[in-house]
Amino acid sequence: MISDAMKFKAFRVSERTLNGKTEYAGEVADRAVGDLPAGEVLIKVQFSSLNYKDALSASGNRGVTRQYPHTPGIDAAGEVATSSTPRFCAGDSVLVTGYDLGMNTAGGFAEFIRVPSNWVIPIPTGLSVRDAMILGTAGLTAGLCVEKLILNGISAEQGEVLVTGATGGVGAISVALLAKLGFTVIACTGKPDQESFLRSIGAASVIDRQTLSEASPRTLQKERWTGAIDVAGGQLLRNIITSLRYGGSVACCGLVDSPTFEASVFPFILRGVNLLGIDSVNLSIEHKARIWEKFATEWRLPNLERMALEIRLQDLPAALGTLQKGRGVGRTLLNVSRTSNPSATSK
Numbered sequence: 429m430i431s432d433a434m435k436f437k438a439f440r441v442s443e444r445t446l447n448g449k450t451e452y453a454g455e456v457a458d459r460a461v462g463d464l465p466a467g468e469v470l471i472k473v474q475f476s477s478l479n480y481k482d483a484l485s486a487s488g489n490r491g492v493t494r495q496y497p498h499t500p501g502i503d504a505a506g507e508v509a510t511s512s513t514p515r516f517c518a519g520d521s522v523l524v525t526g527y528d529l530g531m532n533t534a535g536g537f538a539e540f541i542r543v544p545s546n547w548v549i550p551i552p553t554g555l556s557v558r559d560a561m562i563l564g565t566a567g568l569t570a571g572l573c574v575e576k577l578i579l580n581g582i583s584a585e586q587g588e589v590l591v592t593g594a595t596g597g598v599g600a601i602s603v604a605l606l607a608k609l610g611f612t613v614i615a616c617t618g619k620p621d622q623e624s625f626l627r628s629i630g631a632a633s634v635i636d637r638q639t640l641s642e643a644s645p646r647t648l649q650k651e652r653w654t655g656a657i658d659v660a661g662g663q664l665l666r667n668i669i670t671s672l673r674y675g676g677s678v679a680c681c682g683l684v685d686s687p688t689f690e691a692s693v694f695p696f697i698l699r700g701v702n703l704l705g706i707d708s709v710n711l712s713i714e715h716k717a718r719i720w721e722k723f724a725t726e727w728r729l730p731n732l733e734r735m736a737l738e739i740r741l742q743d744l745p746a747a748l749g750t751l752q753k754g755r756g757v758g759r760t761l762l763n764v765s766r767t768s769n770p771s772a773t774s775k
């Protein structure tokens with residue numbers, strides 16, 4: 429029986445101002461179930477995962493999180509502890525990604541979350557709770573990008589598909605998924621030393637990010653890519669748009685380089701290229717569930733564990749710092765109830 433007084437562990441980020449400078453720091457703290465926001469489903473979290481947005485929340489980005497102290501974690505998966513709706517029963521394996529989780533609602537970097545039932549997705553047969561969080565928001569986003577490219581006519585026979593930020597979460601799962609579906613994947617990375625990792629998850633070749641980031645005054649460049657998945661924005665996105673082949677498409681999902689980019693209409697009106705927007709956060713629950721079902725069946729990835737580095741709650745400050753500096757490789761999986769050193773399960 430779970431009471432409001434029951435204590436659990438959570439990673440809490442607090443703000444403090446010293447000499448006019450505001451700083452943000454996180455630590456593992458005790459919370460009570462009664463501290464959690466209202467919601468129909470209380471979930472005992474087994475795994476969460478780290479996404480770029482968590483690093484923003486943990487470092488005081490007000491566009492992500494308005495009030496501190498706060499528990500980040502935009503992903504969570506585990507077992508239903510209690511449910512006030514008949515749609516879920518205690519013991520069901522479920523996941524939550526996006527909506528307000530980890531932004532202004534206490535998130536998955538904790539042993540419990542409480543959320544509205546319309547945020548909760550049953551984990552489909554074929555995926556474990558652990559698999560679900562190795563994928564997490566990054567996987568869902570990669571899946572949405574691939575789905576939209578295919579809906580816009582990109583097929584495996586047509587040529588090369590570029591993935592930027594290829595060693596990152598969205599990037600690595602995009603590489604692996606596109607390769608599984610038979611695409612020739614060109615991985616663009618700022619970490620050339622990770623070439624063997626990128627090839628091991630399916631990249632046909634690897635390009636140094638710098639060569640694709642150079643400013644060019646040309647409104648059209650040599651046609652190279654049939655399709656692309658871009659997490660960067662900025663100059664990289666501009667260069668991709670001007671290098672898409674006739675009728676090609678780029679799925680735009682991130683801003684790790686810049687939230688803005690310069691463009692002209694020429695690639696659109698002379699080559700008929702498409703700029704496809706991707707949102708994994710406020711997407712309908714039905715659409716999210718369809719993507720998860722695909723990852724459990726025809727999109728099942730054989731190399732998920734190769735992409736995963738498992739950490740504990742107390743490892744979060746270092747792991748979030750690594751992600752914020754763009755130095756992460758693959759997916760960082762948070763085992764919330766683990767206290768011993770998980771290095772035995774890291775890649």
Ligand SMILES: NC(=O)c1ccc[n+]([C@@H]2O[C@H](COP(=O)([O-])OP(=O)(O)OC[C@H]3O[C@@H](n4cnc5c(N)ncnc54)[C@H](OP(=O)(O)O)[C@@H]3O)[C@@H](O)[C@H]2O)c1
Nearest residue numbers: 480593594595596597598617618682683684685707708754
């Ligand atoms: N639209 C959505 O719904 C949605 C969902 C999830 C994520 N996102 C966004 O997608 C982006 C990636 O998220 P993530 O969770 O995959 O982050 P991540 O795991 O931290 O990966 C980001 C990767 O981008 C590359 N990178 C870093 N700095 C860069 C720069 N200045 N220019 C170009 N590339 C750079 C690095 O990979 P390399 O060293 O291999 O280049 C880095 O590992 C973020 O902007 C995030 O907000 C959007």
